[in-house]
Amino acid sequence: MSTRFLEILGAWLLAIIWVLPLLYAVWTAFHPAEFATSFTLMAPLTLDNFRHAWDAAPFARYFINTTMLVTLILVAQFLVCTPAAFAFARLDFPGRDTVFAVVLVQLMVMPDVLLTGNYRTMAQLGLVDTILSIALPYLGSAFGIFLLRQTFRQIPQALDDAARLEGCTLMGRLWRVYVPLAKPTYIAYGLVSVSYHWNNFLWPLVITNSVNTRPLTVGLSVFASTDQGIDWSIITAATLMTSAPLLVAFLLFQRQFVQSFMRAGIR
Amino acid sequence: MELSHAIGLVQSYGTGRRTYRVTMMEPLPAGVPGGAAVRLHGVSRHWGSVAALDGVSLEVKAGTFCVLLGPSGCGKTTCLRIVAGLEQASGGVIEIGGRDVTALPPAARGVAMVFQSYALFPHLNVAENIVFGLKARSVPKADRARRLDRAVEILGIGHLLARRPGQLSGGQQQRVALGRAIVAEAPVCLMDEPLSNLDAQLRADMRREILALQRRLGITMLYVTHDQTEAMGMADQVVLLRDGHIEQDAPPAEVYAAPATTFAASFIGTPPMNLLKLSESGVIDGSVGPVLGPARAGLVAGIRPEALRLAATGIAARVTHGEYLGADTVVACTVADGQTLLARLPGRVGLADNAAVKFEFDRADLHLFDAGTGRRVSTV
Numbered sequence: 001m002s003t004r005f006l007e008i009l010g011a012w013l014l015a016i017i018w019v020l021p022l023l024y025a026v027w028t029a030f031h032p033a034e035f036a037t038s039f040t041l042m043a044p045l046t047l048d049n050f051r052h053a054w055d056a057a058p059f060a061r062y063f064i065n066t067t068m069l070v071t072l073i074l075v076a077q078f079l080v081c082t083p084a085a086f087a088f089a090r091l092d093f094p095g096r097d098t099v100f101a102v103v104l105v106q107l108m109v110m111p112d113v114l115l116t117g118n119y120r121t122m123a124q125l126g127l128v129d130t131i132l133s134i135a136l137p138y139l140g141s142a143f144g145i146f147l148l149r150q151t152f153r154q155i156p157q158a159l160d161d162a163a164r165l166e167g168c169t170l171m172g173r174l175w176r177v178y179v180p181l182a183k184p185t186y187i188a189y190g191l192v193s194v195s196y197h198w199n200n201f202l203w204p205l206v207i208t209n210s211v212n213t214r215p216l217t218v219g220l221s222v223f224a225s226t227d228q229g230i231d232w233s234i235i236t237a238a239t240l241m242t243s244a245p246l247l248v249a250f251l252l253f254q255r256q257f258v259q260s261f262m263r264a265g266i267r
Numbered sequence: 268m269e270l271s272h273a274i275g276l277v278q279s280y281g282t283g284r285r286t287y288r289v290t291m292m293e294p295l296p297a298g299v300p301g302g303a304a305v306r307l308h309g310v311s312r313h314w315g316s317v318a319a320l321d322g323v324s325l326e327v328k329a330g331t332f333c334v335l336l337g338p339s340g341c342g343k344t345t346c347l348r349i350v351a352g353l354e355q356a357s358g359g360v361i362e363i364g365g366r367d368v369t370a371l372p373p374a375a376r377g378v379a380m381v382f383q384s385y386a387l388f389p390h391l392n393v394a395e396n397i398v399f400g401l402k403a404r405s406v407p408k409a410d411r412a413r414r415l416d417r418a419v420e421i422l423g424i425g426h427l428l429a430r431r432p433g434q435l436s437g438g439q440q441q442r443v444a445l446g447r448a449i450v451a452e453a454p455v456c457l458m459d460e461p462l463s464n465l466d467a468q469l470r471a472d473m474r475r476e477i478l479a480l481q482r483r484l485g486i487t488m489l490y491v492t493h494d495q496t497e498a499m500g501m502a503d504q505v506v507l508l509r510d511g512h513i514e515q516d517a518p519p520a521e522v523y524a525a526p527a528t529t530f531a532a533s534f535i536g537t538p539p540m541n542l543l544k545l546s547e548s549g550v551i552d553g554s555v556g557p558v559l560g561p562a563r564a565g566l567v568a569g570i571r572p573e574a575l576r577l578a579a580t581g582i583a584a585r586v587t588h589g590e591y592l593g594a595d596t597v598v599a600c601t602v603a604d605g606q607t608l609l610a611r612l613p614g615r616v617g618l619a620d621n622a623a624v625k626f627e628f629d630r631a632d633l634h635l636f637d638a639g640t641g642r643r644v645s646t647v
Contacts (some may be wrong), residue, residue: 045558049432107616121346156384156386157384158382158383158386159383159388161351161353161373161380161386161390161398162380162386162447163388163403164353164372164373164374165351165352165353165373165374165378165379165380166374166399166400166403166447166451167374167403167404168374168403176403177388180388181388181389181390182391183390193342217452239587
């Protein structure tokens with residue numbers, strides 16, 4: 001009984017610690033600047049902070065940049081990971097397990113380690129300061145391949161056999177059997193990928209230097225830099241604006257998200 | 268069609284709340300192909316040094332029902348998958364309808380298949396599952412609808428079309444799997460233990476139904492099972508497999524009446540045939556009589572339990588256990604040197620354990636096998 005009580009208490013504590021910055025951001029963003037550091041229940045509500053933030057920096061452009069970026073990455077990752085995962089899961093070729101092990105090793109390499117190397121490559125390709133250059137290092141995802149491979153492996157071989165017998169080609173089987181049955185995994189992986197690249201900061205900061213390519217995160221940091229003067233109300237308003245789409249998406253998909261991660265072979 | 272019992276037969280039975288009615292009296296619709304003959308010539312399948320299938324040759328005549336029977340691991344499923352093209356033979360030739368299909372992909376062989384697990388696509392509803400193959404082969408929409416209607420009518424699953432496989436009972440899933448095989452209109456249908464996931468009652472019903480379906484469509488059926496009841500009840504031809512080779516290939520009545528080997532004798536029949544080692548003088552080892560075989564070393568006598576009857580003279584035995592099954596009683600006994608003898612006696616037979624009994628039988632019911640090779644020895 002008391003352990004259960006402690007568990008609940010701990011859960012609440014963790015939840016509160018996690019949500020406090022968000023609550024502070026919400027409080028500050030919807031109130032005038034003088035209430036940023038003082039809590040008064042009856043403080044007047046305002047949307048001015050959002051208007052100021054929106055006018056102060058080209059957030060519309062940043063939104064478009066980030067949307068283009070995550071869409072490009074997501075589509076490319078699906079296109080690249082699906083056939084790779086299928087090959088690792090169901091095709092028999094010499095060296096399959098070795099190659100898969102190499103792919104898994106990639107999971108352990110922190111992307112930040114490759115910062116300078118990647119920059120040099122992009123410079124050689126003449127792609128510095130383009131959206132493609134932000135996306136390029138992430139188009140093949142070891143995590144995506146691993147996750148989809150686990151899912152594909154769990155699809156009964158009999159379904160594959162049946163489709164083969166019914167006249168499906170290799171691509172037909174992939175498209176008509178494997179992809180539809182892996183839908184929850186695609187959704188879960190899609191959310192992880194989108195949120196990661198929506199929030200990704202360091203690499204885009206290094207590789208971009210103009211308004212037309214900068215994603216939201218970099219735009220926000222430029223906006224919040226000290227030479228503009230620190231106005232927490234406006235910064236929190238801008239932060240809420242930039243993270244709102246992700247929060248909404250997660251709330252919409254959270255059931256599928258959690259379920260498919262429980263099913264999708266992370267055991 | 269010689270099997271007039273399939274014509275004019277109306278079956279109705281229940282599965283759960285729903286009652287199916289399958290009418291078997293309509294004539295065959297035009298344009299439906301009959302069966303095609305299937306031939307295997309010396310087909311082998313090796314995994315390293317292990318032979319799953321070792322030089323199997325058999326012929327299934329067009330429009331007949333052939334059951335591949337055997338214990339698990341005997342190679343029957345491998346054999347079926349090789350005919351389907353899902354697995355490649357290490358050697359040998361497979362012919363379907365007179366055409367060498369050994370090198371053809373599964374879809375080009377003109378076979379439909381029902382899997383043990385049914386292999387229904389969980390993301391598609393029943394109708395989509397049934398026409399899946401037709402879509403993959405780009406069959407025109409009107410043709411697709413016609414074939415679907417026909418299969419649905421034959422199987423009585425019209426009310427299920429919009430459901431997903433997960434919402435169906437085992438028997439209903441089985442029907443959908445059959446539907447997928449029917450719409451393919453392939454001359455050869457392969458079934459891999461299709462009834463093993465059903466309960467006993469439903470299994471008996473589906474057995475009759477699958478047989479009636481095969482008769483009605485006139486297709487060639489290759490059916491894999493380890494259940495001898497299915498083999499005896501459905502087959503025109505039983506192919507008994509063991510360790511990758513054919514033990515016996517004959518009509519069910521012949522497999523029962525004249526088993527080719529001791530293995531065939533001990534696999535068919537409930538309970539299976541008694542096999543008794545004989546001494547050099549032709550009596551059961553360690554007994555004084557009666558004489559069962561010729562005076563020759565290394566013989567085994569086979570007598571079916573149902574061929575035995577209690578008598579004043581004959582094989583002396585001691586009762587160890589009696590099992591009353593309703594219509595008959597299976598009495599387990601030991602004979603002279605401790606070999607077991609089972610007798611299936613009609614009605615209820617009250618025999619005390621340890622009672623001394625004697626069994627008589629007709630000479631025609633005696634089978635002799637060579638103890639070394641296990642092969643049948645012609646009765647003298």
